[in-house]
Amino acid sequence: MKKNLMTVLIMALVFVNVVLSAVIMITLVPAAKKTNELVATVCSAVELELKSGKTYNVSTIPIEQTDVVNLTGENEQTFTLRDSGDNKQHYVVATVSVTLNKEDSDYVDKQPLIADRIDLLKEIVGNTFLRYTLEDIKSDDGQKEARDEMLEQMRELFDSDFMVAVNFSAVNYQ
Numbered sequence: 001m002k003k004n005l006m007t008v009l010i011m012a013l014v015f016v017n018v019v020l021s022a023v024i025m026i027t028l029v030p031a032a033k034k035t036n037e038l039v040a041t042v043c044s045a046v047e048l049e050l051k052s053g054k055t056y057n058v059s060t061i062p063i064e065q066t067d068v069v070n071l072t073g074e075n076e077q078t079f080t081l082r083d084s085g086d087n088k089q090h091y092v093v094a095t096v097s098v099t100l101n102k103e104d105s106d107y108v109d110k111q112p113l114i115a116d117r118i119d120l121l122k123e124i125v126g127n128t129f130l131r132y133t134l135e136d137i138k139s140d141d142g143q144k145e146a147r148d149e150m151l152e153q154m155r156e157l158f159d160s161d162f163m164v165a166v167n168f169s170a171v172n173y174q
Contacts, residue, residue, distance in 0.1 A: 061164060067100040067107075068167070069114055071121050076170050079126050084133035092137055093172040096125050098154065104162035117157070124153045125166075134173060143168065 072095050081090040098121070100111060114121070128150045129137065136142035147166040154163050 061101055061103075065101060065103050066164070067102050067111070068097050069100060069111075070095065070097045071118060071125060072096050076172075077122070079129040081137060082130055082133050084135060090134040091174045092129060092134075093170075093174065095169045096122075097167045097169070098151075098163050099165040099167060101162050101164050104160070106158070106160035106162045110158050110160050110162055113158070120157060121154060124150055124157070128153070138173060 076093050076095050078091050078093050081092055084090065098114075100107060128146055131149075132142055132146055137146060147168070150166045151163060154166070155161055
């Protein structure tokens with residue numbers, strides 16, 4: 001008899017659980033749908049994009065799809081580094097270039113503008129190097145951080161993601 005009573009009690013609790021779950025579903029699903037519709041309406045009114053901007057990883061782009069623009073010309077250029085506390089002025093001498101994605105929709109329109117804005121791009125490079133000490137820029141993490149910072153500022157300048165990497169070559173430190 002105890003087993004039957006326990007079985008009836010368990011069945012009653014299962015039934016109550018199912019009923020309460022159904023009530024919750026009936027009340028919350030329409031409210032969630034209305035909230036989603038409201039958010040979509042507000043986003044469309046403010047003209048917000050729900051998708052994030054496109055970004056490229058230079059390692060995933062085929063080499064024939066890239067173009068390299070040398071910012072420092074044929075010669076290396078000297079950039080001043082931030083004082084590291086040793087009361088000596090340090091410099092980095094490097095050739096700086098930018099890798100472009102030729103298949104990006106902005107490439108045709110914005111690539112010709114690079115020649116006119118080469119001084120602005122050099123200024124971005126120089127100002128970025130000024131934020132790093134000799135020890136920072138010698139480390140792999142410091143160079144990667146500096147490249148990423150330069151790339152982000154250049155993308156902001158051109159309002160486009162057709163630039164996919166900033167490259168340093170022939171780097172010497174003093």
